[in-house]
Amino acid sequence: MFGTQNLWLFVMAGFLLNLSPGPDTIYILGRSATQGFNAGLAAAFGISAGCMVHILAATLGLSAILATSASLFFTIKLMGAAYLIYLAGMMIADAWRNDQHAPELVSALPVASPFRIFAAGFLTNVLNPKVALFFLAFLPQFVAPNAPDKPLAMLFLGLVFNLNGSVWSIFLAWAGARIQQRLSTANAGFSRILNYALAAMFLYFGLRLALSSD
Numbered sequence: 328m329f330g331t332q333n334l335w336l337f338v339m340a341g342f343l344l345n346l347s348p349g350p351d352t353i354y355i356l357g358r359s360a361t362q363g364f365n366a367g368l369a370a371a372f373g374i375s376a377g378c379m380v381h382i383l384a385a386t387l388g389l390s391a392i393l394a395t396s397a398s399l400f401f402t403i404k405l406m407g408a409a410y411l412i413y414l415a416g417m418m419i420a421d422a423w424r425n426d427q428h429a430p431e432l433v434s435a436l437p438v439a440s441p442f443r444i445f446a447a448g449f450l451t452n453v454l455n456p457k458v459a460l461f462f463l464a465f466l467p468q469f470v471a472p473n474a475p476d477k478p479l480a481m482l483f484l485g486l487v488f489n490l491n492g493s494v495w496s497i498f499l500a501w502a503g504a505r506i507q508q509r510l511s512t513a514n515a516g517f518s519r520i521l522n523y524a525l526a527a528m529f530l531y532f533g534l535r536l537a538l539s540s541d
Contacts, residue, residue: 329483330474337469341488345495350411350532354451355496358444359503367500369441373448375493380453382485385462386478404536407454411533414447419526455536 331337351374359367439447452458462485470480 330471330476330480331469331484332471333469334487337484338487338491340465341491342495345492350451350455350529351448351496352499353528353532354414354448355499356503356506358448359500360506362439362444363507364500364504365441366439366444367503368497369444370448371493371496371500373445374452374496375489376445377449377452378458378489378492379485381459381462382466382482382489384459385466386482386485403454403456404539407451407456408533408537410450410454411529411536414451415526415529415533419523457536457539 355367355370355374358370466481466484466488467477469484470477474480
């Protein structure tokens with residue numbers, strides 16, 4: 328279909344990859360667990376939009392430039408790492424502030440509008456150069472050698488991957504909202520643990536991205 332091969336294997340591999348936890352997963356869960364399903368949905372859509380940027384870049388060959396430019400890769404990598412660490416810092420500061428002023432009401436992320444949540448999700452994904460290189464390396468493996476239009480085939484594969492990823496992201500938003508419902512009746516101590524755990528995971532992903540050698 329559209330010059331692709333082993334499409335079923337591609338869908339299965341993409342599904343398994345989406346199950347792997349990363350900063351996108353943590354951001355969706357964090358937003359939905361603190362602001363509800365609609366906030367998680369905004370985060371999911373932002374991440375999906377960011378993913379489309381990488382898909383288009385891989386289709387147009389821009390990711391190849393990133394792969395061959397060490398300075399460009401390093402710059403974007405540091406920007407992405409800095410943004411993740413910034414999010415972790417905001418989460419810690421907000422949770423600490425709530426600990427001081429309203430111990431019974433703690434939120435893991437500062438309350439934000441749907442647009443700001445969408446934008447943050449978008450940046451979380453776009454500023455990760457490894458996502459761009461992933462699409463550049465992953466998509467061509469499922470393009471048929473005799474495909475009449477290879478860029479079209481890569482675009483189709485990217486859209487399929489993003490569609491499956493969006494479904495998974497929406498499920499994560501729903502799961503996070505369920506957590507929020509349970510936390511509304513749970514003690515504040517457990518909420519604090521969740522807040523700082525989310526912040527620690529963002530900090531971990533940011534430092535891992537910044538210190539990665541590839």
